[in-house]
Amino acid sequence: MELYLFGVVGAYLLGSIPFGLVVSRIFGADDPRTHGSHNIGSTNVLRVSGKKVGFLTLLGDLGKGTLATTIAGFMGFPWHWILIVGFSVILGHVFSIFLRFQGGKGVATALGAILGIHPLIGGLLVGVWLGAVLIFRYSSGGALWAFGVFPFLAFFLTHDLYLCFFALGVMALIFICHKENIRRLMQGTESKMSLFSI
Numbered sequence: 001m002e003l004y005l006f007g008v009v010g011a012y013l014l015g016s017i018p019f020g021l022v023v024s025r026i027f028g029a030d031d032p033r034t035h036g037s038h039n040i041g042s043t044n045v046l047r048v049s050g051k052k053v054g055f056l057t058l059l060g061d062l063g064k065g066t067l068a069t070t071i072a073g074f075m076g077f078p079w080h081w082i083l084i085v086g087f088s089v090i091l092g093h094v095f096s097i098f099l100r101f102q103g104g105k106g107v108a109t110a111l112g113a114i115l116g117i118h119p120l121i122g123g124l125l126v127g128v129w130l131g132a133v134l135i136f137r138y139s140s141g142g143a144l145w146a147f148g149v150f151p152f153l154a155f156f157l158t159h160d161l162y163l164c165f166f167a168l169g170v171m172a173l174i175f176i177c178h179k180e181n182i183r184r185l186m187q188g189t190e191s192k193m194s195l196f197s198i
Contacts, residue, residue: 068088105178151168
């Protein structure tokens with residue numbers, strides 16, 4: 001039990017690493033919290049600081065999610081504990097202890113965590129996300145589409161109740177984090193993107 005709790009705490013701390021801020025400082029770019037949507041997610045970093053910084057932020061955010069769940073699986077954590085680790089790393093990104101519990105919107109880190117948990121479902125979600133962004137050019141819309149179908153994919157592909165509950169929880173968190181984006185999408189005022197990252 002102590003090992004599993006240590007893994008959950010470690011995942012939260014890993015998720016809390018604000019790659020958007022770290023990469024921006026390394027490259028002498030502006031603090032993403034002072035521009036655009038004022039968060040450290042890679043979509044905002046892309047808008048504020050350009051492709052290279054945005055892409056590296058995306059890799060960092062995606063990688064920390066994948067790393068957390070992959071390590072948990074490698075260490076032989078029970079299935080439900082791997083899912084808790086996955087949720088914990090996402091929470092760390094959204095509520096970073098290093099940024100006074102502020103952070104990004106969790107999309108890239110969540111996708112990374114899911115890739116480590118179930119590569120097929122993770123790959124399908126990445127495909128839905130990219131496809132929706134390419135078609136509609138809304139980064140937030142792509143995220144909402146991807147995580148909106150996550151519970152359905154979890155149910156129809158696995159029938160695993162633990163994974164279904166995890167999917168519902170992640171979907172709820174992502175939608176809550178995007179509540180302002182949802183409002184702007186409904187009003188037709190959400191910004192479109194010519195390039196995408198999140």
